[in-house]
Amino acid sequence: MADIEITQAEADALIEMEKRFVDDNDWTFPAAGERIALALTSLDKRENFTLDVTRARIKLTKATFQNRARQAIILMRLDLDGPPHRNPDGTEIPCPHLHTYREGFGDKWAIAAPIDRYPDTQDLFSTCDTFMQHCNITGPSKMQKGLFS
Numbered sequence: 001m002a003d004i005e006i007t008q009a010e011a012d013a014l015i016e017m018e019k020r021f022v023d024d025n026d027w028t029f030p031a032a033g034e035r036i037a038l039a040l041t042s043l044d045k046r047e048n049f050t051l052d053v054t055r056a057r058i059k060l061t062k063a064t065f066q067n068r069a070r071q072a073i074i075l076m077r078l079d080l081d082g083p084p085h086r087n088p089d090g091t092e093i094p095c096p097h098l099h100t101y102r103e104g105f106g107d108k109w110a111i112a113a114p115i116d117r118y119p120d121t122q123d124l125f126s127t128c129d130t131f132m133q134h135c136n137i138t139g140p141s142k143m144q145k146g147l148f149s
Contacts (some may be wrong), residue, residue, distance in 0.1 A: 008103035013027050015076060017042050028146040029125050030039050033057030033113045040137060041068075049075075051137065053128060056082075063124050067135040073137045074107040076100050078131050080121050083106070085110040096121045 011027035022039040032055050040049035041071050041109075049069050056062035066077040066091060077099040079085065085093045087109050097142050113121065117134060125145055132143075 005103070006069065006073060006101075007107075008101075011073075011075060011101040011103065013066075014047065014049075014073075017047060018133065019067075020139050021142055024142070026142045026144050028144050029053065029128065030055045031111065031146050032060050049115075050133070055124070061122055061124065062131060063128075065128050065131040067131075067137075074099065074101065077107055077136055078113060078118070078127070079110075080113075080124065080127065100134070 008052070013084060014019040019040040022041050027036065027038060030053055035052065036054075038051045040051055041047065042049075047069065048071075049067060050071070052066040052068065054064045061081040063080045064077060067075045069075050078096065079099070080096045082095045084095060085097050086104060087093060093110045093112055096118060097110040098113045099107040099110045100108045101107060118127055118130060125143070129143065
């Protein structure tokens with residue numbers, strides 16, 4: 001993604017902003033090797049967001065869930081069952097880990113995914129639903145399990 005700078009206050013406001021799916025249709029959770037990008041909007045329709053759901057092809061429990069604003073600004077990203085992440089200070093964070101926008105660094109910092117919020121990251125469907133709640137994506141869930149999800 002592009003390195004677009006916004007202030008921490010702007011990022012925090014965008015993260016806290018209630019978001020809804022633009023499209024009212026159901027969507028199928030991606031199968032292994034698939035990805036989907038879903039359009040979101042703020043309630044007042046002034047801000048646009050995207051929910052990205054990406055599944056690895058070979059390692060079935062590896063996935064990335066990401067919430068973007070203004071097309072390219074990664075607000076939050078949850079990486080599951082992948083390699084560890086190295087923060088700018090050299091600290092290594094194992095998977096699962098959560099990236100949250102940090103002014104001056106974008107999504108380059110991560111923390112261990114909070115176990116109280118994400119207790120079973122092997123259940124990708126449930127974890128995606130929890131991630132959507134964490135990103136303040138509200139309204140009835142349109143996510144459906146696919147045949148191979």
